[in-house]
Amino acid sequence: MHRIRTIMAVAKKELIQFIRYPTWIIGLTIWPLIFPLMYILTGIAMAGPGGAGTEAFSKVSGTNDFNSFIVIGVMIWMWVNSVMWSFGTSLRDEQTRGTLESNWLCPINRFDMLIGGAIVSIVLGFFIVAVSIIEYKFIYGIKFTGNIFQWIIIFLTLIPGVYGFGTVFASLVLWAKETGAAVQLVRGIIMIFCGISFPIMLMPEWMQGIAKILPFTFGISAARKVMIENLGILGAGKDILACLFIGFIYLIIARVCFMAVEKKVRDSGSLERF
Template identity: 40%
Template sequence: MNTFTPVFAVVRKEWRIMLRYPSWFVSLLIWPVIFPFGYLFTAKALSGTGGSSLSQFKSIAGTTDYTTYMLIGTTVWMWINSMLWSFGSSLRMEQMRGTLESNWLCPIPKISILFGYSISQLLISIIFIMVSVVEFKIFYNFVFVGNPLLALLIILISIPAVYGIGFIFASLVLWAKEANSMVFLVRGIMTIFCGITYPLAVLPNWMKKISQFIPMTHSINALRAVIASGAKIGDISREINFLIISGIILMLLGILSFFYTQNKAKTIGSLGHY
């Protein structure tokens, strides 16, 4: 059997399920509008009469355009959140449906199942980002100052790190048999340490140091620099290098985590345990 056959079989299966329940796509239209709204409304209030507080915001964020600043952060957060809920808990969902064991009996590399889920989720993420940009322009007067191709490059080199985390997460969820609390923990860490809606300069020094080890921090910083300030590739070389290196490391760790979990499940016979 071709190595890619099971991968595309999983992708095809996931899309058939999604097209069977088209209401799922409604969330792709709603969340880009309503999720940032609360943060933007609060920022509008805190900016003071006539934007009197924006000068202080600029001194630590480098811009007075808090709308674009927050839209970028919340979009990355929604991408991570979607990845954790769908791809991150994909193996657990198969377990709950009672189909994981039968899939595991197929004479295929088992990790191809996870790669299939990752590709399916990646396609959904691409659609989500495209819809978000259009709706941001319509509802929030979003302005793209920098080079769109450079922004796309940042997203592309962020993918291995994002889905490396997803591989680790999916493996842990399969082992721990619990997704909800782990999703809340991981996305909570991202919210606090990655500066989703505020500059990292306001964090204590120990939190700033931790944030520098999280790839999403560098993705958000690079996207903000390019989209809002028109930064060139040389201006964000540090972020790009970190994303490439961390992506390789996290993807390798994710694959190793999957194989470890697979062997552990075989050893203790817990694959079908609810």
């Protein structure tokens, strides 16, 4: 019960901050519309006159609807990106506000501070997904397949990887005391290796190897099979299991990283340093 109270207190604090400064809603409604355009317009240009290149795309991706293929990848990338900025940098934000050291001295499990932040990030993440699906359906004319329950299963599958990755990121940011460059590096890796705008089979083998140790690669693939290829949960079963397996490995690594950083800052007394 003590840990639950800690988690809920942190979650309440994070939620109040989001509600108090609601301008983030503007960005979360505009970015899903704008961001896919650079990939979609590039795809149209590279398809050539009359869309001749669409056939080649269809052979490697399994679909000739590259608009749908792209928006699924972009939607998941935006979710991961929001986690990097909110959950992943939460401890660093507390540090810059001057509140982390006092909170760290409380007789609580410090990992619960991250769990509390994760609850709000989950709500924010599903808000992004819901807004994206609505906008893509009615503005881009994307024809989604499956049903809402299958979609929820897909995004629940991604949670272990997203928050395992986010916890590792939060730990490293607390240690390195740098957010901007770290976020750009991490989301750049996801954009390149996870196939948000192209099939990973087009990459060299060594890059495919890196892609296959990232849970988002399989999460994006599973989402496409369920949401635009109409293969259902069973059709995406292998990708779902791979995403869960790798995601839980990241959760274990994340716990180890957090314990190591917690010990380092305790021994060095570096929480107040910038």
